[in-house]
Every structure is written in C-alpha cells, then in structure tokens.
Amino acid sequence: MEEIKSPAAQKSEYLLEVENLVKWFPIKSSFFKRTVGNVKAVDGVSFKIRRGETMGLVGESGCGKSTCGRTILRLMEKTSGEVRLDGQDIFALTREQLRRIRPKMQIVFQDPYSSLSPRLPIGEIIGEAVREHEIVPPEEFDDYITRVMEVCGLPEYYKDRYPHEFSGGQRQRICIARALALSPDFIVCDEPVSALDVSIQAQIINLLRQLQKEFGLTYLFISHDLSVVEHISDTVGVMYLGSMMEYSTTEKIFANPLNPYTKALFSAIPIPDPDAQIHRIILKGSIPSPANPPRGCKFHTRCDHCMEICKYAPPEWNEVEEEHFCACHLYNDAEANERAEKLMAEIKAGEDAPAEEQEVL
Numbered sequence: 001m002e003e004i005k006s007p008a009a010q011k012s013e014y015l016l017e018v019e020n021l022v023k024w025f026p027i028k029s030s031f032f033k034r035t036v037g038n039v040k041a042v043d044g045v046s047f048k049i050r051r052g053e054t055m056g057l058v059g060e061s062g063c064g065k066s067t068c069g070r071t072i073l074r075l076m077e078k079t080s081g082e083v084r085l086d087g088q089d090i091f092a093l094t095r096e097q098l099r100r101i102r103p104k105m106q107i108v109f110q111d112p113y114s115s116l117s118p119r120l121p122i123g124e125i126i127g128e129a130v131r132e133h134e135i136v137p138p139e140e141f142d143d144y145i146t147r148v149m150e151v152c153g154l155p156e157y158y159k160d161r162y163p164h165e166f167s168g169g170q171r172q173r174i175c176i177a178r179a180l181a182l183s184p185d186f187i188v189c190d191e192p193v194s195a196l197d198v199s200i201q202a203q204i205i206n207l208l209r210q211l212q213k214e215f216g217l218t219y220l221f222i223s224h225d226l227s228v229v230e231h232i233s234d235t236v237g238v239m240y241l242g243s244m245m246e247y248s249t250t251e252k253i254f255a256n257p258l259n260p261y262t263k264a265l266f267s268a269i270p271i272p273d274p275d276a277q278i279h280r281i282i283l284k285g286s287i288p289s290p291a292n293p294p295r296g297c298k299f300h301t302r303c304d305h306c307m308e309i310c311k312y313a314p315p316e317w318n319e320v321e322e323e324h325f326c327a328c329h330l331y332n333d334a335e336a337n338e339r340a341e342k343l344m345a346e347i348k349a350g351e352d353a354p355a356e357e358q359e360v361l
Contacts, residue, residue, distance in 0.1 A: 012087060015218045016049040016072070016186055021081035023064075023071045027291060039291045041067040043242035044081070046317065049186075049235070054212065054219040056233030056250070058226060058265065060287060064242040065222045066110075069188040072220070073105050074098065085186060103133050106179035110191040112171035116163040122149075123159030126178045135182060145181065151214075152177040153207065169200035173207065180211060189221045193228065201225075205232055226269050230254055238262045241298040242290055244317070248324035258326040261299045295347075297329065305330060312347045313340035 024038035109115035193201040246259040264281040300310040315327040
C-alpha cells in the first residue's frame with residue numbers, strides 16, 4: 001500500500017513546532033456589540049513533536065486542549081503565535097497554499113456519531129476529499145479506497161452502507177480511514193476513544209499505533225484518559241486554563257511530575273489493586289473562568305504550595321531537567337526569582353498608589 005504514504009521531506013527533527021500560540025474568543029456586549037473581554041482559551045502554548053512520534057495533551061475539561069488542536073490545523077484563526085508544520089508557517093500561507101497542504105494535516109474527531117454525514121455511503125465519505133485533492137488518478141480511485149479501508153479493518157462491502165448501520169468503534173475506524181486516505185504526515189486525534197467502550201478503545205488505540213508504525217504518522221493525541229496517554233504517547237503536555245503547565249517525555253513526567261497541578265492530576269489515575277495505598281490530592285475550589293483568569297500563576301487559587309509571588313507574577317517556562325519543562329515558581333533559578341520579585345513589587349506599588357497615580361501607572 002505504498003501510495004497512501006508519501007515520504008516526508010526531512011527538513012528537521014521536529015515535524016510540528018508551536019511557539020506561544022494564543023487563541024482568544026472576544027466577548028461582545030449584548031447591545032452595542034463592543035468587545036468587553038476575551039475568553040483566553042489558549043494562552044501562550046509552546047511545544048514540539050518529533051517526526052513519527054505521539055504527543056499526549058491532557059488536562060481538565062475546558063482547559064483548551066481541543067481549541068489548541070484545531071487552531072494548530074488552522075480550523076480556527078490564531079490570535080498570535082506561530083505554528084510550523086515541516087518548517088512551513090501555517091498561518092503565513094495563502095488560501096491556495098493552505099488548500100494544497102491540507103491533506104498533510106488531518107483530524108479525527110471525538111464523536112464518531114456526529115462527525116460522519118448520514119447522507120453519504122462509507123465509500124463516498126472516505127473518498128470525497130481524495131477526489132477533491134486528486135490524491136490518485138480517477139481510474140485508481142476505487143481500488144485505492146478499498147486498500148485504505150482494509151488497512152483500517154473495514155471490509156470492502158462496507159462501501160455502500162451508511163453510518164447509521166455501524167457501531168461506535170466501526171464509525172471511528174471510518175473516521176480514521178477518512179483521515180488516512182489523504183496520505184497525511186500529521187493527525188490531531190481529538191479524544192478519539194472517549195465515546196467508546198473500554199474493549200473497543202483498546203482496538204482503536206492499537207490501530208492508531210499500527211498505522212503510525214506502518215506509515216510514519218505523527219500524532220497530537222488529546223485525551224482525558226491518562227492511562228491511555230501513558231500507553232500511546234512519547235511525550236506529554238499538561239494544560240490548565242489555557243496554559244501549558246508541564247511538558248516532558250512520558251517516562252519522566254509519569255515517574256517524576258514537577259508541577260503541583262500535574263501531581264494532583266496524576267494522583268487521580270485509578271490503580272487496579274484493592275490493597276494499594278492511593279494518595280489522592282484533592283484540589284480545593286473550582287476552575288476559574290478563562291474569561292477572567294487569576295493574576296500571576298493561574299493555578300495559585302487551588303495550589304497547596306502557593307507563595308506570595310505566585311499571586312502576582314506568572315511563572316516562566318523553564319527547562320528544569322533535560323527535556324523536562326515546567327512553569328512553576330518552585331523551580332525558579334536566582335535570575336527568574338529576581339524578575340518575578342521585581343514584577344511583584346511593581347504591581348504592589350501600583351496598587352498602593354493613590355487613584356490619580358494609578359491612572360498614570
């Protein structure tokens with residue numbers, strides 16, 4: 001099945017590079033439709049994914065994982081930041097250039113029930129974009145779709161059937177086949193197994209790993225299920241309220257989580273041993289609104305290690321150990337501490353100043 005995967009140009013070690021990606025949604029007033037604020041869904045996220053590897057992106061519901069994935073694919077326009085796929089700045093491309101590169105970056109959506117058109121047969125769902133982007137000559141189209149389906153565990157006679165005739169696991173295989181048919185280099189898997197039974201989840205995860213090994217695919221795997229992320233991912237990023245809190249290889253981050261939020265998140269992983277001693281970290285309070293996030297470290301309102309500096313200065317993104325990045329004041333070096341204390345002093349001075357001086361500040 002050589003036609004499905006074209007060799008990627010070996011330009012750099014990393015296929016995807018994201019730098020300070022920001023995606024804000026404006027809040028409009030009800031009457032004058034003026035922008036009165038912003039929902040900071042993605043707020044300065046940075047990471048890299050090597051070719052042929054999988055990065056897991058985890059965090060609580062509403063932290064911005066799916067928005068981040070869709071903005072990377074330019075399904076949404078960014079507010080600021082950079083996204084480079086194979087060295088190309090995605091947001092610098094013209095409409096025609098973006099159309100040409102579209103087959104190389106695909107997405108598998110969370111819900112296999114709503115992401116397939118009920119009016120099209122399976123063969124047309126998988127082949128619609130193949131025909132549009134002229135992936136193969138017309139005379140080879142039918143055989144090509146058959147081969148793609150067989151690779152994803154779908155028999156040829158499914159071609160003329162409709163989505164309502166299939167189970168959730170089969171529909172997700174159809175969604176994966178639709179993405180694979182365009183011969184992509186990069187696929188965003190947006191919680192692809194969260195709507196499926198546990199036994200079916202294992203089948204889909206194994207299929208994704210098999211396809212990655214066979215065709216050299218690169219995944220951004222968004223999920224709530226930390227055990228699945230640990231199983232499939234090479235690196236893991238942890239998001240909270242639109243910001244990246246920690247990023248490292250899977251082995252390092254699961255063996256030695258640094259950020260207090262990461263520790264609390266990982267403590268919730270169920271252990272299949274009734275005699276095991278589980279130390280659960282129960283977070284206090286609730287998640288703040290992304291429209292009005294806390295000043296300083298966004299996690300300080302729920303953190304047991306909160307210091308005075310956390311309430312004023314946002315933590316810097318530091319490489320605490322090799323390939324292990326963390327945004328937390330607990331791991332500041334002397335220079336980072338000095339910058340944070342200076343910022344805290346400036347903010348406090350502004351708060352203590354009389355009203356007239358505050359306007360000037």
